[in-house]
Amino acid sequence: MKIVDLRLGMLRAPLRTPFKTALRTVNAVEDLVVMLHADDGRIGYGSAPATAVITGDTHGSMREAIARYIAPRVIGQDIADLRHLLGGIQGAIERNGNAKAAVEIAVHDLWAQHYDAPLYRLLGGGTPVIRTDLTISVDTIETMVADALTAIDRGFDALKIKLGKDIDVDIERVRAIHDAVGDRASLRLDANQGWSAKEAVRALHALENAGVRLDLVEQPVKAHDIDGLRYVTERVATPVMADESVFGPREALALIQRRAADIINIKLTKSGGLSNALRIADLAALHGVECMIGCMLESSIGVAAAAHLAVARADVITRVDLDAPSLCVDDPVDGGTRFDASTITLSDAPGLGIRRIHGLEAL
Ligand SMILES: C[C@H](N)C(=O)N[C@@H](CCC(=O)O)C(=O)O
Numbered sequence: 512m513k514i515v516d517l518r519l520g521m522l523r524a525p526l527r528t529p530f531k532t533a534l535r536t537v538n539a540v541e542d543l544v545v546m547l548h549a550d551d552g553r554i555g556y557g558s559a560p561a562t563a564v565i566t567g568d569t570h571g572s573m574r575e576a577i578a579r580y581i582a583p584r585v586i587g588q589d590i591a592d593l594r595h596l597l598g599g600i601q602g603a604i605e606r607n608g609n610a611k612a613a614v615e616i617a618v619h620d621l622w623a624q625h626y627d628a629p630l631y632r633l634l635g636g637g638t639p640v641i642r643t644d645l646t647i648s649v650d651t652i653e654t655m656v657a658d659a660l661t662a663i664d665r666g667f668d669a670l671k672i673k674l675g676k677d678i679d680v681d682i683e684r685v686r687a688i689h690d691a692v693g694d695r696a697s698l699r700l701d702a703n704q705g706w707s708a709k710e711a712v713r714a715l716h717a718l719e720n721a722g723v724r725l726d727l728v729e730q731p732v733k734a735h736d737i738d739g740l741r742y743v744t745e746r747v748a749t750p751v752m753a754d755e756s757v758f759g760p761r762e763a764l765a766l767i768q769r770r771a772a773d774i775i776n777i778k779l780t781k782s783g784g785l786s787n788a789l790r791i792a793d794l795a796a797l798h799g800v801e802c803m804i805g806c807m808l809e810s811s812i813g814v815a816a817a818a819h820l821a822v823a824r825a826d827v828i829t830r831v832d833l834d835a836p837s838l839c840v841d842d843p844v845d846g847g848t849r850f851d852a853s854t855i856t857l858s859d860a861p862g863l864g865i866r867r868i869h870g871l872e873a874l
């Protein structure tokens with residue numbers, strides 16, 4: 512099966528409520544969608560959002576990277592030559608992880624369709640049902656407590672609390688949510704780089720001493736501050752997870768060797784797609800380090816690919832933060848993966864199983 516064309520589209524999906532972190536506020540998912548057309552009429556779908564303040568990618572940079580650099584490495588290639596195709600995508604241009612992720616996802620979708628199997632089976636198999644946490648945006652204490660209780664009513668039993676604005680209010684935010692939620696949900700904190708290392712240790716000690724048990728704390732310090740990350744990891748009982756500090760396998764290996772964090776958050780946009788995400792999973796497994804699979808504020812196309820990876824690599828991906836579709840009003844994608852509040856169910860349709868995308872604007 513040969514790839515004969517690559518087309519792009521834009522997909523917009525409004526959120527139920529604004530998504531607020533220490534880094535940005537988002538009102539709607541806006542993904543660049545990649546459609547790879549094969550000579551037998553099949554289409555492979557991939558997507559990624561713009562995450563300028565996290566990865567540096569914008570919709571404009573993604574379009575340029577794909578149209579000018581990546582597409583020529585893909586069009587005309589045989590889908591069965593997967594390794595060659597992925598090498599071409601990764602070598603086409605430096606960085607531009609979101610663009611590479613969108614194309615790699617489409618390639619994997621088409622590749623699995625070619626072998627008439629759901630993607631997760633070809634990546635390693637597993638049980639095609641996983642459960643995600645839900646993100647609670649950083650806001651006033653009252654709003655965050657109300658959002659946490661609503662999430663529990665929706666069936667979520669793990670909450671990821673966004674912090675990183677003001678350390679003393681952050682401590683109060685977590686204590687208030689913990690008091691309201693009790694043992695009905697496990698709590699994960701994500702400061703999105705908003706604290707200094709010393710502030711993080713102070714906040715976590717305050718919470719630990721108050722009897723607040725946390726599943727993990729994610730990216731407490733600046734992305735480049737690996738010494739700071741290790742400083743926190745060495746001093747707190749709560750497991751520390753690296754997110755913005757680890758994009759690809761090289762950073763993962765360096766972080767593991769320096770013992771700078773306990774857990775690694777893998778995201779397809781950061782790693783530039785599934786090939787490097789699998790390498791991170793392998794490195795982590797080799798060193799006995801657990802991973803979370805995460806997502807950006809993005810559509811269910813990219814999140815479905817991440818879910819297939821999570822199912823196939825459940826040996827090392829022990830936590831799931833794939834809540835973006837559950838934060839949207841509707842899912843514009845028909846077929847394939849079902850996102851039903853906390854439960855994510857993969858279908859046994861070939862590839863990602865996507866049948867149709869509503870409201871897709873052709874570019
Ligand atoms: C959506 C997911 N739960 C999440 O929080 N992802 C990121 C931020 C996503 C974004 O800004 O688009 C994270 O920091 O973990």
Ligand SMILES: [Mg+2]
Nearest residue numbers: 701729730754
């Ligand atoms: Mg994070």
